[in-house]
Amino acid sequence: MQNQLEEALESIRGQEKTPMVLQLESQILYRLGKMESCIDSYKKLQKLNIDSDDLKANIIGALVAGGRSEEVDATLSALKAKSSKNFEIVYNSACALVEKKKYAEAEEVLLNARRIGQEFLMNDDYAEDEIETELAPIAVQLGYVRQMMGRGQELIDEYNVVLSRNLADASSLAIATNNLIALRNGKEVADGLRKLxxxxxxxxxxxPFELSNGLDFRLNPKQKEALYSNRVLLLLQANKIDQAQELVSALQEMYPKSxxxxxxxxxxxVREKKVPKAEEILTQYSNKYPKNCMPVLLALAQIAxxxxxxxxxxxxxxxxxxIQHMPATVATLVxxxxxxxxxxxATLVLDASIEWWKNAMDGERNLSVLMPKAASFxxxxxxxxxxxxxYEELVRSQGSVEALVGLVQTAAKSDLEKAERYEKKLKPLPGLKGVDVEALEKTSGAKHVEGGTHVAKMEISDEVKKAKAKKRKRKPKYPKGFDPANPGPPPDPERWLPKRERSTYRPKRKDKRAQIRGAQGAVSRDKHDTTAATSGTGAGTSGAISGKAGQASAGSSKGGGSQSALAGNAEQNKGSSKSRKKKSRN
Structure with missing residues (x-):
C-alpha cells in the first residue's frame, strides 16, 4: 500500500499544480504521514480561495495532525469558518482544543459537532446505523476528552458498546480499543492482549510489525505509537518479556526521536533486573537530547x-x-x-528554593511550606x-503561631534573652490563671527543688484508713470433705482430654495367634484346602495380568473354578469321616 502511495505521488509530481492535483497531492502526503509537506500543499490551495467545506476541514485536520494546533484559530478566521455549520470542521477545531489540553472547551465543541452532524445526516435520510457510523469519531473523541477530565470509569460501558456494535470505522474502533485498555489500568490483561x-x-x-485493516494509513504516528506502547505494557504485565523486548526494539527503529x-x-x-542497563540508556538519551528529556530524567531518578x-x-x-523548586522535588532531593x-x-537545595520563591510573584504559599521544614531540618x-x-523571618512576615513556638524552642538552646522576649508574645492558655503552681509542686509525683530533691508523699486521711481496715477477707469455699492442710496429690491435668489423646494412653495389642475353631483334625484339613485353593487362584490371576486386559476376566474365572472344586472335595472328605465314625459305633 505504501509503495502504491509513493508511486501515485511520483506520478503527479510533473503535472501542472491545478486545484485538483494539489488536493490529491495533499491527501496522499497526509496518508504517508508527511504532515509538513501536506500543510504546504494545503496552503497553496488556500491561496486559490476555493470555497469548499471539505477542503477547510482537511486543512484544519492537517494542522492538528502536524502538531500545529496553535495555528488553527488564525486559519479558521482566514477561511471564514469560525461559525461554520459543517460538523467535520467543528470536529477538527475541537481536536485542536484537545491538543492544547483545553478539555472543557473541547467537550462543548464536540457536543455541538455531534448535534450538527445528527441534524445534517437526518435531513439527508441517513439510517440510524449509518448516522452512528458517521459520528463514531466524535463519540470516541468525546470519550477521550472525558477520560482526560477524570470521568473515565463511566466510559467503560460506552466503549464496550461501540466495540460490540462494530459500526464505526476501523480507525475509530482501534482508538476506542486503545482507550479502553488504558482505562482499565492494568486489569483484564489477557482480554486487552487479544484485542490488540x-x-x-x-x-x-x-x-517487523504492522497494523491491520489499513490502520497504518488511517492513524497518525502518535496514535500508532500509543497502540504499540500499550501492547508492550500489557506484555510486561503478562510476564512475556521476550515478546515485549522484540516489540520495543522495533519501536526504537520506527520512532527514533520519540x-x-x-x-x-x-x-x-528493570523487569529483567538489569537496572544498570536501564540507567545507562536513560542517561545516554538525556545527554543526547537535553531539551526535551524531563520524562527520561524523572524515570532515571525513580529507577535509581x-x-x-x-x-x-x-x-x-x-x-x-x-520543577526544581517545587516543594515535592525539594523534599525528594533533601x-x-x-x-x-x-x-x-541538602541545605543548599533548601536555601536556593527559599530564595527562588521569595522572588516569585506567588511564592507565599510555598514559602509557608518550605521555611518551617527548612528550619526543622x-x-x-x-x-x-x-x-x-x-523562624524569626516567618514570625515577622506571616505572624504564624507555629513559627513563634518553633522560634522560642530554637532560641532557648542558644539565646535565652531572645527566647524570653518572644515567649511573652505567646498568648496564655485559657484556664491556667486559677492554678496554684506551689500547690501543684507539692502534689504526688512533683519534685520540690527548694528544700532538696525529694518526692512528696501523698497524705492519706484517717477515714480512708478506717475504710480499708473495715474490709474483711472472705474465706475460700472448698469442696465437701476437702482438707486444705492435706490436699493430697494434684488432679490429673489431662483429665478433661479423651483417653486416646492422653499421654498415658497405650492402645491394646491385637492377638496375632491363630483362632482355633472346631475339631483339630478338621482345622488342619481346612488349612490345607485353603492353602491349595489360594495357590490355584494366584496362578490363574497372575496369568490374566500378564496377558491383555480382555483376558483378565477369563483368568479370574479359572481361579474361581479351581477354588470351588477344592471346596467340594473338602466337603466330601468331611462326609466320609462322619460315616466312618458311625460305623465304628455299631
Whole structure:
C-alpha cells in the first residue's frame, strides 16, 4: 500500500499544480504521514480561495495532525469558518482544543459537532446505523476528552458498546480499543492482549510489525505509537518479556526521536533486573537530547532511587529545571542528599528554593511550606542559629503561631534573652490563671527543688484508713470433705482430654495367634484346602495380568473354578469321616 502511495505521488509530481492535483497531492502526503509537506500543499490551495467545506476541514485536520494546533484559530478566521455549520470542521477545531489540553472547551465543541452532524445526516435520510457510523469519531473523541477530565470509569460501558456494535470505522474502533485498555489500568490483561493482537501483526524484515485493516494509513504516528506502547505494557504485565523486548526494539527503529520507546526499553530492563542497563540508556538519551528529556530524567531518578543508587537519582533530579523548586522535588532531593550523608548539599537545595520563591510573584504559599521544614531540618542537624533566623523571618512576615513556638524552642538552646522576649508574645492558655503552681509542686509525683530533691508523699486521711481496715477477707469455699492442710496429690491435668489423646494412653495389642475353631483334625484339613485353593487362584490371576486386559476376566474365572472344586472335595472328605465314625459305633 505504501509503495502504491509513493508511486501515485511520483506520478503527479510533473503535472501542472491545478486545484485538483494539489488536493490529491495533499491527501496522499497526509496518508504517508508527511504532515509538513501536506500543510504546504494545503496552503497553496488556500491561496486559490476555493470555497469548499471539505477542503477547510482537511486543512484544519492537517494542522492538528502536524502538531500545529496553535495555528488553527488564525486559519479558521482566514477561511471564514469560525461559525461554520459543517460538523467535520467543528470536529477538527475541537481536536485542536484537545491538543492544547483545553478539555472543557473541547467537550462543548464536540457536543455541538455531534448535534450538527445528527441534524445534517437526518435531513439527508441517513439510517440510524449509518448516522452512528458517521459520528463514531466524535463519540470516541468525546470519550477521550472525558477520560482526560477524570470521568473515565463511566466510559467503560460506552466503549464496550461501540466495540460490540462494530459500526464505526476501523480507525475509530482501534482508538476506542486503545482507550479502553488504558482505562482499565492494568486489569483484564489477557482480554486487552487479544484485542490488540487483532490490530497488530508481524510484518517482514523491513517492517517487523504492522497494523491491520489499513490502520497504518488511517492513524497518525502518535496514535500508532500509543497502540504499540500499550501492547508492550500489557506484555510486561503478562510476564512475556521476550515478546515485549522484540516489540520495543522495533519501536526504537520506527520512532527514533520519540521518548516513549526509550522509557519502554528501560521498563523492560528493570523487569529483567538489569537496572544498570536501564540507567545507562536513560542517561545516554538525556545527554543526547537535553531539551526535551524531563520524562527520561524523572524515570532515571525513580529507577535509581528504587535500586538504592541515590547519587545517580539526585543528579538526575537536579537536572529537571522545570520543577526544581517545587516543594515535592525539594523534599525528594533533601531526602536523597541526607541519605548520602551530604548535609551541605541538602541545605543548599533548601536555601536556593527559599530564595527562588521569595522572588516569585506567588511564592507565599510555598514559602509557608518550605521555611518551617527548612528550619526543622537545620535544627535537626545542629544549625540552631540558621533555624532561628528562619523562624524569626516567618514570625515577622506571616505572624504564624507555629513559627513563634518553633522560634522560642530554637532560641532557648542558644539565646535565652531572645527566647524570653518572644515567649511573652505567646498568648496564655485559657484556664491556667486559677492554678496554684506551689500547690501543684507539692502534689504526688512533683519534685520540690527548694528544700532538696525529694518526692512528696501523698497524705492519706484517717477515714480512708478506717475504710480499708473495715474490709474483711472472705474465706475460700472448698469442696465437701476437702482438707486444705492435706490436699493430697494434684488432679490429673489431662483429665478433661479423651483417653486416646492422653499421654498415658497405650492402645491394646491385637492377638496375632491363630483362632482355633472346631475339631483339630478338621482345622488342619481346612488349612490345607485353603492353602491349595489360594495357590490355584494366584496362578490363574497372575496369568490374566500378564496377558491383555480382555483376558483378565477369563483368568479370574479359572481361579474361581479351581477354588470351588477344592471346596467340594473338602466337603466330601468331611462326609466320609462322619460315616466312618458311625460305623465304628455299631
Amino acid at each position: 493482537d487483532k490490530l497488530i501483526s508481524k510484518g517482514n524484515s523491513e517492517k 521518548i516513549t520507546p526509550i522509557l519502554l526499553q528501560a521498563a523492560v530492563f 532511587a528504587t535500586a538504592g543508587h541515590f547519587q545517580i537519582s539526585s543528579e538526575a533530579l537536579s537536572k529537571v529545571v522545570e 531526602s536523597l542528599w541526607e541519605r548520602l550523608g551530604d548535609i551541605s548539599n 537545620k535544627l535537626k542537624h545542629g544549625k540552631e542559629g540558621e533555624a532561628a533566623r528562619l
